[in-house]
Amino acid sequence: xxxxxxxxxxxxxxxxxxxxxxxxxxxxxxxxxxxxxxxxxxxxxxxxxxxxxxxxxxxxxxxxxxxxxxxxxxxxxxxxxxxxxxxxxxxxxxxxxxxxxxxxxxxxxxxxxxxxxxxxxxxxxxxxxxxxxxxxxxxxxxxxxxxxxxxxxxxxxxxxxxxxxxxxxxxxxxxxxxxxxxxxxxxxxxxxxxxxxxxxxxxxxxxxxxxxxxxxxxxxxxxxxxxxxxxxxxxxxxxxxxxxxxxxxxxxxxxxxxxxxxxxxxxxxxxxxxxxxxxxxxxxxxxxxxxxxxxxxxxxxxxxxxxxxxxxxxxxxxxxxxxxxxxxxxxxxxxxx
Amino acid sequence: xxxxxxxxxxxxxxxxxxxxxxxxxxxxxxxxxxxxxxxxxxxxxxxxxxxxxxxxxxxxxxxxxxxxxxxxxxxxxxxxxxxxxxxxxxxxxxxxxxxxxxxxxxxxxxxxxxxxxxxxxxxxxxxxxxxxxxxxxxxxxxxxxxxxxxxxxxxxxxxxxxxxxxxxxxxxxxxxxxxxxxxxxxxxxxxxxxxxxxxxxxxxxxxxxxxxxxxxxxxxxxxxxxxxxxxxxxxxxxxxxxxxxxxxxxxxxxxxxxxxxxxxxxxxxxxxxxxxxxxxxxxxxxxxxxxxxxxxxxxxxxxxxxxxxxxxxxxxxxxxxxxxxxxxxxxxxxxxx
Numbered sequence: 001x002x003x004x005x006x007x008x009x010x011x012x013x014x015x016x017x018x019x020x021x022x023x024x025x026x027x028x029x030x031x032x033x034x035x036x037x038x039x040x041x042x043x044x045x046x047x048x049x050x051x052x053x054x055x056x057x058x059x060x061x062x063x064x065x066x067x068x069x070x071x072x073x074x075x076x077x078x079x080x081x082x083x084x085x086x087x088x089x090x091x092x093x094x095x096x097x098x099x100x101x102x103x104x105x106x107x108x109x110x111x112x113x114x115x116x117x118x119x120x121x122x123x124x125x126x127x128x129x130x131x132x133x134x135x136x137x138x139x140x141x142x143x144x145x146x147x148x149x150x151x152x153x154x155x156x157x158x159x160x161x162x163x164x165x166x167x168x169x170x171x172x173x174x175x176x177x178x179x180x181x182x183x184x185x186x187x188x189x190x191x192x193x194x195x196x197x198x199x200x201x202x203x204x205x206x207x208x209x210x211x212x213x214x215x216x217x218x219x220x221x222x223x224x225x226x227x228x229x230x231x232x233x234x235x236x237x238x239x240x241x242x243x244x245x246x247x248x249x250x251x252x253x254x255x256x257x258x259x260x261x262x263x264x265x266x267x268x269x270x271x272x273x274x275x276x277x278x279x280x281x282x283x284x285x286x287x288x289x290x291x292x293x294x295x296x297x298x299x300x301x302x303x304x305x306x307x308x309x310x311x312x313x314x315x316x317x318x319x320x321x322x323x324x325x326x327x328x329x330x331x332x333x334x335x336x337x
Numbered sequence: 338x339x340x341x342x343x344x345x346x347x348x349x350x351x352x353x354x355x356x357x358x359x360x361x362x363x364x365x366x367x368x369x370x371x372x373x374x375x376x377x378x379x380x381x382x383x384x385x386x387x388x389x390x391x392x393x394x395x396x397x398x399x400x401x402x403x404x405x406x407x408x409x410x411x412x413x414x415x416x417x418x419x420x421x422x423x424x425x426x427x428x429x430x431x432x433x434x435x436x437x438x439x440x441x442x443x444x445x446x447x448x449x450x451x452x453x454x455x456x457x458x459x460x461x462x463x464x465x466x467x468x469x470x471x472x473x474x475x476x477x478x479x480x481x482x483x484x485x486x487x488x489x490x491x492x493x494x495x496x497x498x499x500x501x502x503x504x505x506x507x508x509x510x511x512x513x514x515x516x517x518x519x520x521x522x523x524x525x526x527x528x529x530x531x532x533x534x535x536x537x538x539x540x541x542x543x544x545x546x547x548x549x550x551x552x553x554x555x556x557x558x559x560x561x562x563x564x565x566x567x568x569x570x571x572x573x574x575x576x577x578x579x580x581x582x583x584x585x586x587x588x589x590x591x592x593x594x595x596x597x598x599x600x601x602x603x604x605x606x607x608x609x610x611x612x613x614x615x616x617x618x619x620x621x622x623x624x625x626x627x628x629x630x631x632x633x634x635x636x637x638x639x640x641x642x643x644x645x646x647x648x649x650x651x652x653x654x655x656x657x658x659x660x661x662x663x664x665x666x667x668x669x670x671x672x673x674x
Binding site (some may be wrong): 037043044045047055058059060061062064069070071072075076077078079080122158203210219222223225226227229230231233235236238239241242243245246247248262263265266269272273276277329330331332336 | 338374379380382383384392395396397398399401406407408409412413414415416417452539546547558559562563564566568569570572575576578579580581582583584585587600602603606610613614666667668669674
């Protein structure tokens with residue numbers, strides 16, 4: 001596959017899965033605190049990773065979870081947040097300014113803080129109560145953090161008596177790295193065709209819901225806009241019908257991300273509409289992918305990983321066909337703002 | 338003012354304010370239930386109205402509030418939602434399908450339901466425990482619902498011992514209808530100039546935060562996209578820097594909505610950036626407007642009303658200059674989907 005090193009990828013993703021014992025030990029300590037709520041804090045790509053876990057958590061647990069944008073969260077002073085809150089943040093470099101500041105803010109207020117980083121002895125790792133480190137290249141960081149998030153979130157729910165299937169779930173999670181390579185392979189041809197067909201498209205609508213919403217939001221803003229400088233609109237599958245729908249013409253590109261959770265009918269409704277009114281509908285449906293060794297009842301949780309992995313192939317082919325490096329920025333780390 | 342009838346507007350908005358005694362009586366009954374959380378449920382424009390109240394509530398109250406998209410909420414089965422929840426929904430016609438279904442869903446689960454409608458004896462009014470009716474034309478419905486929401490939300494917080502200034506606040510709220518006409522008058526020239534300058538613009542970025550985020554989201558999707566068929570991207574002021582920023586060129590139109598809550602620095606940061614990198618920055622700042630009889634400490638709560646009112650003038654002038662009726666739809670109530 002173009003620009004993909006399966007050995008490095010497996011090193012990173014298996015590295016995440018191998019943290020199991022450490023994560024379980026740390027989460028068991030966290031659970032002893034009988035925390036009253038969970039805050040998932042981040043910005044851009046890192047808050048987008050949190051959205052599906054907020055969805056999964058609030059669909060399963062009696063403890064409330066809140067996904068919050070780091071800099072707004074600090075200014076707002078959220079009244080549910082206090083010393084009985086548990087916070088999860090992530091920063092691959094361990095140095096992302098807004099994340100480090102948010103961790104400091106949470107720490108000062110006495111909350112229990114968990115930080116996912118690429119390496120220890122970085123500012124974020126040094127601030128949080130429970131740093132968890134797994135080395136990752138930038139390309140693979142989201143997959144690494146996602147894998148760790150499954151173990152963290154489901155262990156905490158399990159400890160709260162709300163996810164009895166934990167042991168089986170995590171054993172199966174260990175099979176996801178190999179599965180994700182297969183997801184990438186299965187997408188390769190489609191990703192290339194997409195890039196070919198849409199390389200000159202100047203606008204895409206991205207639509208998703210439930211566990212697919214985080215990826216919908218992030219692929220729009222953090223990949224197509226940030227890395228490819230293409231205009232996008234990301235809109236929730238339920239909200240699409242309340243305005244954005246009116247923009248659809250025969251030549252409007254719609255990218256629909258379909259997951260397997262309870263909100264799938266919302267995406268199916270968009271699909272039925274889009275099939276009728278545009279010639280440029282692209283669907284990435286996690287249901288189209290075999291996931292070896294994954295029980296049917298667990299598939300609903302994996303769209304963040306499956307969509308993230310397959311869209312990474314789309315990014316690489318867009319970069320290639322558009323001759324626009326994914327690393328090129330006008331502003332980020334180029335000018336001060 | 339073009340297409341604006343101050344007499345009708347005052348009839349609607351003063352009508353909302355005159356519901357004070359009824360709202361207080363009903364909310365005092367609701368408070369007796371000692372509810373454990375508040376769900377603000379809607380779709381499109383009606384969920385966008387709820388977002389600022391979720392922000393205000395979670396910045397002030399020890400009871401958690403959740404703003405949820407109606408159709409996703411019903412499919413998700415949110416674990417925080419049960420018979421100890423209070424739900425607020427709104428539908429001017431009282432017939433909006435998704436809202437009526439959501440009310441039915443909540444009712445069946447034993448929650449306490451409050452419904453804001455244009456008239457009694459409509460499906461929504463007949464389902465909810467506490468219907469509150471105020472006649473409004475479509476144009477003025479958002480202002481009517483906003484005014485009622487202030488009384489509902491602040492009365493509930495007051496009853497929970499969390500908003501001691503309630504009496505003064507609602508007395509001042511009574512002055513908002515006149516103030517909002519003045520806001521419209523003060524915006525008239527700017528709205529006309531905006532429409533003149535941007536009538537052929539095919540894409541706008543809309544940016545806001547905190548109490549201004551709901552309007553940012555809705556003006557993008559429910560007005561520019563739905564009613565004017567113009568492409569937009571709405572992005573939170575904090576999130577703008579995590580991707581969308583890279584699209585900004587000298588000729589990119591940015592509409593920044595500035596409120597007066599604690600998140601104002603996020604909008605100011607966008608302003609400093611946009612001033613440097615685009616020639617097409619439009620700022621609507623609630624701080625530029627005098628609000629007679631409103632205490633400085635209450636101004637932070639009113640951006641939803643002030644921005645809603647002034648943007649309505651922008652809509653009317655866009656309609657006029659673009660010769661594109663605000664009522665024209667390709668799909669909504671035109672085809673089945």
